[in-house]
Amino acid sequence: MPAASAIRVMVVDDQTSMRAMIRRALQDFGFKDIRDKATAPEALSAMRVDRVHLIISDYNMPEMDGLEFLETVRNDSVLAKTVFIMLTGSSDREVVAKAAALGVNNYLVKPFAPAALKEKIERVFGDLS
Numbered sequence: 001m002p003a004a005s006a007i008r009v010m011v012v013d014d015q016t017s018m019r020a021m022i023r024r025a026l027q028d029f030g031f032k033d034i035r036d037k038a039t040a041p042e043a044l045s046a047m048r049v050d051r052v053h054l055i056i057s058d059y060n061m062p063e064m065d066g067l068e069f070l071e072t073v074r075n076d077s078v079l080a081k082t083v084f085i086m087l088t089g090s091s092d093r094e095v096v097a098k099a100a101a102l103g104v105n106n107y108l109v110k111p112f113a114p115a116a117l118k119e120k121i122e123r124v125f126g127d128l129s
Contacts, residue, residue, distance in 0.1 A: 009031055066087075
């Protein structure tokens, strides 16, 4: 599996502070190519031009929520295989079930420790070091 430095990441969250916190954690794990957007439509436009390997997206966002974003990614022939980890502020079983049905690779309930994020990523990509 690729080391963290070879994985291109898109972080999508409408909260600037959350994007910054995730970016810092990813850098600590060894990720080098980290992009971020405040909305799913912005992220989709950017990813269609310059693809990524991993999307870390919030669930609760304006314009397009995380489930709509996930569904759009899974239905896009170019982006469909992109690893998708969803962050949610609640452990609402219905949201988790819908995300699973749409093909989410993993999910994480906020607030979370950086180690929990690393574990979720490693469950998909293997050891990051």
